[in-house]
Amino acid sequence: MDSLFTYRKIDEKIISLLRSAIGDGNVSSDDEKLISFSHDEVPSSSYKGHYKAEALVFPESSNHVSEIMKIASENRIPVTPRGAGTGLSGGALPAFGGIVMSFEKMNRIIELDEKNLTVTVEPGVVTSEISKLAARHDLLYAGDPCSGDASFIGGNIAENAGGNKVIKYGATGAQVLALEVVLADGTVTWFGGKRRKDVTGLDFTHLIAGSEGILAIITKAVLKLLPLPRHSVDLLAAFPDPETAIAFVPQIIKKGGIIPASIEFMDKKALELVEKYLNNPVPASDAGAALIIQLEENDHDVLERQYEKIGALSKEHGASEVYVADTRSTKDRIWQTRKAIPEATSFFYDRYTKEDLVVPIDRVPDLLAKIKEVCLERNLQWVAYGHAGDGNMHCTVIGPDTEDWHEILLIVQKKIYSAVIEMGGTLSGEHGIGFKRKGFMKLFLDKKHLELIKSVKLAFDPGNILNPGKIVDWNE
Ligand SMILES: Cc1cc2nc3c(=O)[nH]c(=O)nc-3n(C[C@H](O)[C@H](O)[C@H](O)COP(=O)(O)OP(=O)(O)OC[C@H]3O[C@@H](n4cnc5c(N)ncnc54)[C@H](O)[C@@H]3O)c2cc1C
Missing domain, CATH: 3.30.70.2740 (Alpha-Beta Plaits)
Structure with missing residues (x-):
């Protein structure tokens, strides 16, 4: 077992190999930078130890990623891929030091294909940039994590990020049609294609989505686009307690006869905490709990009938108040409340x-x-x-x-x-x-399931250099 986690330390020789492979300006061993790239959004107080990379690399192309991986595999150096570092599981933390590979320079949107309704991107594109570009073409990119204004698409795919619209459109993995990946030995290959169906062999595209950087490095992604709904409304329903609010959730779909784009929940403490943090009144802050229900439609009259129906149903199911947000500023106010909860928590508490x-x-x-x-x-x-x-x-x-x-x-x-x-x-x-x-x-997960994860990991990465120390504990 120990040999699986025995790595070479990075010395001047490795730094100069990296520099000649991808350029001087794309490699750093500056200590301050190493520290800032050595954690994600999990509070560092959560861990007993500290983890720091020995070198940072900033590839500009798949070819650069391939060259880095060749050096890493030939010299047994661990490589931790890193998106924007907004992760909430310590995935981008370099548990065994080595190289942290940042994708901030691989941030191009390569193609928007209106005939096949796809967008092809590099991993360092900020998620909301994809949604904005798609919207300019009347199209929807449906991945929508709350961190979308900061997180990178590569990080979203690696985590199979969810977010606000999963109930209607599925998580990030459901938006992915194809991935270009670089394997641990530096091989560049594609899984999937601009195809809506594919049962030719095992579905590696969706194995990589959610694999947290332990199997392969994502260097390009082809994502699905949909027609952009023309109109949307957000309802904020205030309930006396969480039980009544949650009991209403399945009824929205069953009795309402529609699948909303979002159904989000906030308890009383979350509402109070955000109000204190924003130092501004937030809607429904005196409620016991609240739901945000987002509805989308192309026809405004249909949307109006839907939100009236859901509003009435909310009241029948115990809501004391229903706020309707149909303008940019009222919608922003509702979503600011929901999106500020993590920030408010980390502002007021360290542990x-x-x-x-x-x-x-x-x-x-x-x-x-x-x-x-x-x-x-x-x-x-x-x-x-x-x-x-x-x-x-x-x-x-x-x-x-x-x-x-x-x-x-x-x-x-x-x-x-x-x-x-x-x-x-x-x-x-x-x-x-x-x-x-x-x-x-x-x-x-049972023992067999954990063993299968380890076998798959070693099939992709026999030297255990890709993001080691994540997902499974090899000592168990
Ligand atoms: C305020 C806030 C709100 C959030 N809201 C949501 C939410 O609604 N839904 C949700 O799902 N998550 C949410 N998150 C968590 C986080 O934003 C997501 O997990 C996001 O997908 C991480 O993206 P990132 O670019 O920051 O990745 P990082 O944190 O940098 O990395 C995440 C993982 O991806 C791997 N990785 C990164 N790039 C690649 C690549 N190119 N190839 C292979 N592996 C790679 C890393 O090794 C790591 O394991 C939130 C976080 C914050 C701070």
Whole structure:
């Protein structure tokens, strides 16, 4: 096992090999830069150790990536691909030092193909740039993580990022038709194509999507585009408590007869926290819980009938108030509330764990009740919000101000996880396992499943140089 994780240290010789392969200006070993590229959005207080790369590389092309991987595989140097570093699982953290490969210079949108309704991009394109370009052509790129104004498409694909529109359009993986990848030995190859169907061999495109950089490096992606809905409305429904709000979620689809683009949930503490952070009143801040329901349509009259129906249904199912946002500024106000929750949490607290649990939708109230019970037992605070339409809750448990808070959070996590397993749920819906959650994988997946993950990893990367130390714990 040890030999799988024994790597060569980076010395002047390796730096000069990298420099001659991709250019002096694309390689750095500046200490301040190394530090800033050595973490993601998981608070560093979550880990007991510190992890730092030995060199940073900024490839400008697939060919550059291939040359770097040849040097890394010939010299047994670990390589951690890095997007924008907005990840919430420690995926871009260089657990064994080595090289961090940033894609900030591979940021071209290569082609928008209106005949095949596709867009081809490099991995360093900021996600919202793709949506903006598509919209200028009356098209929709449906991937929509809350971090879309910062995260890179390569990071979204590697995490199979979800976000606000999964209930209608699926997660990022569902938008991917093809990937150009560079394998651990430097081979450049394509999986998939501009095709809507493909059962020719195993579906490696969608194995790479969500593989968190441990199997291959994504250097280009062909993404699906859809017609851009002409009109949309956001409803903010205020409920007396989370149970009533969540019970309404399946009714929106069943009785409303439509699939909304988004159904997002915020509990009372989330609403209060954002109000304090923004220092401005937020809609429904006195409610026990709130849902944002986004509806889209091409025909304005149809949309109006839909939102009137969903508004009336909300009231029938216990909503005390329904706000309708149909202008840019009212919509922004609603979404600012939802999107500011993570920022507000990290602004007010240093020690917390943001969970990414998924349970069947009818068990979300049980999950919220369990979080409350476990946190109250330990006198801890918590905030709950998330993608209610997918049963994906970002329950954030705030650590106590004591030296043993790591141990306390661990006890709390284990209690919550065993309840989640009993509910038929899972550990992560969209943020991934990365470094942060790998120790809990054995609770959720059986031994055979974990062995298969390791076998697939070694089939793609026999030298274990691609993002080692992530997803599975090899000591177990
Ligand atoms: C405020 C906030 C809101 C968020 N909201 C959401 C949300 O709604 N939904 C959601 O799913 N996530 C969300 N996230 C988490 C995060 O933004 C996503 O996981 C995003 O996909 C990460 O993209 P990134 O470019 O920052 O990747 P990074 O964090 O840099 O990397 C993520 C992983 O991808 C790998 N990787 C990066 N580029 C490549 C590549 N080219 N090839 C192979 N592997 C690669 C890295 O090694 C790492 O394992 C949020 C985060 C924040 C801070």
